[in-house]
Amino acid sequence: MKPVKVGICGLGTVGGGTFNVLTRNADEIARRAGRPIIVEQIGARRDNPDCDITGVSRTHDIFEVARNPEIDVLVELIGGYDVAYELVMEAIANGKHVVTANKALIAVHGNEIFRAAAEKGVMVAFEAAVAGGIPVIKSLREGLGANRIQWLAGIINGTGNFILSAMRDEGRSFDDVLAEAQALGYAEADPTFDIEGIDAAHKLTILASIAFGVPLQFDKAYTEGISRITAEDIEQADNLGYVIKHLGITRATGKGLELRVHPTLIPKERLLANVHGVKNAIEVMGDAVGPTLYYGAGAGAEPTASAVVADLLDVARDISTDHRYRVPYLAFSEVNQHGDTLPIMPMEDIETACYLRLQAVDRPGVLARVATILAEQGISIEAIIQKEATEGELVPIILLTHRARELHMNEAIRQLEALVDVAGSVVRIRVEDLDDNA
Numbered sequence: 001m002k003p004v005k006v007g008i009c010g011l012g013t014v015g016g017g018t019f020n021v022l023t024r025n026a027d028e029i030a031r032r033a034g035r036p037i038i039v040e041q042i043g044a045r046r047d048n049p050d051c052d053i054t055g056v057s058r059t060h061d062i063f064e065v066a067r068n069p070e071i072d073v074l075v076e077l078i079g080g081y082d083v084a085y086e087l088v089m090e091a092i093a094n095g096k097h098v099v100t101a102n103k104a105l106i107a108v109h110g111n112e113i114f115r116a117a118a119e120k121g122v123m124v125a126f127e128a129a130v131a132g133g134i135p136v137i138k139s140l141r142e143g144l145g146a147n148r149i150q151w152l153a154g155i156i157n158g159t160g161n162f163i164l165s166a167m168r169d170e171g172r173s174f175d176d177v178l179a180e181a182q183a184l185g186y187a188e189a190d191p192t193f194d195i196e197g198i199d200a201a202h203k204l205t206i207l208a209s210i211a212f213g214v215p216l217q218f219d220k221a222y223t224e225g226i227s228r229i230t231a232e233d234i235e236q237a238d239n240l241g242y243v244i245k246h247l248g249i250t251r252a253t254g255k256g257l258e259l260r261v262h263p264t265l266i267p268k269e270r271l272l273a274n275v276h277g278v279k280n281a282i283e284v285m286g287d288a289v290g291p292t293l294y295y296g297a298g299a300g301a302e303p304t305a306s307a308v309v310a311d312l313l314d315v316a317r318d319i320s321t322d323h324r325y326r327v328p329y330l331a332f333s334e335v336n337q338h339g340d341t342l343p344i345m346p347m348e349d350i351e352t353a354c355y356l357r358l359q360a361v362d363r364p365g366v367l368a369r370v371a372t373i374l375a376e377q378g379i380s381i382e383a384i385i386q387k388e389a390t391e392g393e394l395v396p397i398i399l400l401t402h403r404a405r406e407l408h409m410n411e412a413i414r415q416l417e418a419l420v421d422v423a424g425s426v427v428r429i430r431v432e433d434l435d436d437n438a
């Protein structure tokens, strides 16, 4: 059969990995696809020392790839929102299929990209965009297609999990571990995307659309990163029987969809609490299947390439199918473009239990004042730890609360911070309490 001709744009970590996997496993891939998948052209500004691209046509202008009539599929691996958007839209306008690892692009411009692709009848595949090599998009979109999804929760940023794991297990500093994650090619070009939860929110936005059939709504995701997690909170959480993980959570409730990314206390025995280093894991609760868990490498050259090449295989197999009968981009053939069936809930309406840590002056009555503020907001306390201190010194008070509405917790924290007995700000880490006993 005629080969599928691919143009790779961007030859960095993922581009290099994709080229190497495609060439190294070419025979196996051709047997699976029923036809060879060959790299016809590479659009890259720089060489990648890990790739030998001898014999492959190379251009510095990635838009040349989008215009090359020989190319069937453009693989976008340059990253970012702007140039990548123009490149993908041009490729689609020229009737090319697109494979991308770019979650920022899909989360922010996906609705428009899918509309343009549907009009042209081309595929846009993005398995590598969420949780790197884990085939979670395929699992959710196809494997769980019978289910009403109730919630999903995942560790979906490899860099962040790498940092939290090394801080906890090796006592290393935040900055030192981040530098290592960058050297290993895990981090985004701007690592604040990893640290401040933006990358995880991009991925969660995509997962929520596939799980619930709503349009991509990145601007409505609540996003909080890991930059304020300290060694002390990691230790206190450990004492209480928890591990701190950075989770993306989306859940269907009677009031709408929760869509939130933040550090979370997870009981140590939960599988998600035992996912370390650059590994990602996503737990999905379906009404028929119950809980399922998807685990693997969330970043890195070849794990991510594994997902890019799997998408190329899908394209190679489906290329001649009438596009109306292909698996829809976001799983549902009718995505309600107004999102008014399941609105995204404001964070203030969401209820969680919380870990609170405050620094208080150790004098009589402090605990009572703290407890009164919480009680006035209707927040009940599950546990309190207060360390011994000499009179007048600052001591940490650790509280675990029962579930409370975010709005009330915000008000309680505001009042606690205003107490003269309390120094600095109150640390709040929400507790994961999704029920996976199906």
Ligand SMILES: NC(=O)c1ccc[n+]([C@@H]2O[C@H](COP(=O)([O-])OP(=O)(O)OC[C@H]3O[C@@H](n4cnc5c(N)ncnc54)[C@H](O)[C@@H]3O)[C@@H](O)[C@H]2O)c1
Pocket: 009, 010, 011, 012, 013, 014, 015, 043, 044, 045, 046, 060, 062, 077, 078, 079, 080, 083, 101, 102, 103, 104, 128, 129, 132, 185, 186, 187, 188, 189, 298, 299, 300, 301, 304
């Ligand atoms: N690194 C990972 O583990 C990983 C995992 C999953 C998804 N991703 C996504 O994959 C994409 C690529 O990430 P990466 O880690 O390979 O980045 P990278 O920085 O290693 O590679 C990007 C390459 O694109 C090139 N490039 C950028 N703009 C260009 C332009 N206008 N013209 C020509 N070349 C251009 C850069 O020179 C660079 O070589 C991003 O969208 C990222 O979010 C990365």
Ligand SMILES: N[C@@H](CCO)C(=O)O
Pocket: 129, 130, 131, 132, 156, 157, 158, 159, 160, 186, 187, 188, 194, 199, 298, 299, 300
């Ligand atoms: N920077 C991302 C790459 C994978 O999407 C991460 O660390 O998870």
Ligand code: NA
Pocket: 127, 128, 129, 130, 131, 132, 133, 134, 135, 136, 137, 307
């Ligand atoms: Na994936």
